[in-house]
Amino acid sequence: MPASSSRRAVLLAAPGLVLSGCAAQAQRAALPDFADLADQVLPAVVNIAVTGEQSAQIPAELRGTPYERLYRERRGRQQVQGAGSGFVIDPSGLIVTNNHVVGNANRVVVALQDGRELEARVAGTDELTDLALLRVDPRGTSLRAVPWGSSGSLRVGQWVMAAGNPFGLGGSVTTGIVSARKRDINAGPFDDFIQTDAAINPGNSGGPLFNLSGEVIGINTAIYSPSGGSAGIGFATPSDLARGVIEQLRREGRVERGWLGVAVQDNPAENRPGALVQGVERNSPAARAGLRQGDVVVAINAERVETSRALIRSVAGVPPGQTIRLGLLRDGRTQEITVQVGRRPAGTG
Known part of the structure; x- marks a missing residue:
């Protein structure tokens, strides 16, 4: 074997796979450097x-x-x-x-x-x-602010960076990827979490989750942890949900949500989208509009409804008093009714 070949750098990426020095260098170059991003947002x-x-x-x-x-x-x-x-x-x-x-x-x-x-x-x-x-009160100075980004465009596998105050240490960043989207962890009726493997620990709550453009695409909220520390499974509230809530808090100091007054579950018909109406509250917006037990809501304002949770979230985002069109399946037939959305009662889960 020539001496030059024995000194050639190699990288064992997997059993049976050897990358040359040039390939390894190209692979490293493809990984992001988060230093500039940290300087920008911290x-x-x-x-x-x-x-x-x-x-x-x-x-x-x-x-x-x-x-x-x-x-x-x-x-x-x-x-x-x-x-x-x-x-x-x-x-x-x-x-x-x-x-x-x-x-x-x-x-x-x-x-x-x-x-x-x-x-x-x-x-x-x-x-x-x-x-x-x-x-x-910033006392006559302007604070450095970060912009919102769109969580709706996130893809599983995309790089993200979390920042915050883990264990009271302050000014820390961790990196990882989007592990999953639309996670329901039974925290509340609007669960739609981004799951990430970026390390999130006690003290990180409320901190931002950034994309590589320095935009906030999530708010770090919860972790799954048998030990109390990071187990590589963290959850962030998506920015597309948070922005509307924060804007209402900014304007009004509280959040008002739309409400129909129905109990719903996912459509039991196999592989069929929609939300099955299990019950209708008396004198509720749904009752006044003629919604019935057994109806399957398949659309709101011509937008398809996939699940019961999607129906709840969509209605909650409608300002009380506004009228919406519900597409229904009733007795095997498609029809549409209009409903004036009510105000979600305080304490409703």
């Missing part, structure tokens, strides 16, 4: 520290005994502290995070990447999507 990523109160937990051995009342009187409500992440969407001081980060907070402090700490006010929260909007 100034808009913030750490959030919260202080709140919660009722003291009664030890099991004291429950139902005469000492339970005494314990409550002495311990009462306890101060608790927590940490999370967020990101600036407006230079004037608007910051997005998770509701579970700030929902019960008495005091919220936002730490910027330049070391400044600013008191924050909760401008609005939405429990059903676990989103919150904070407002800070």
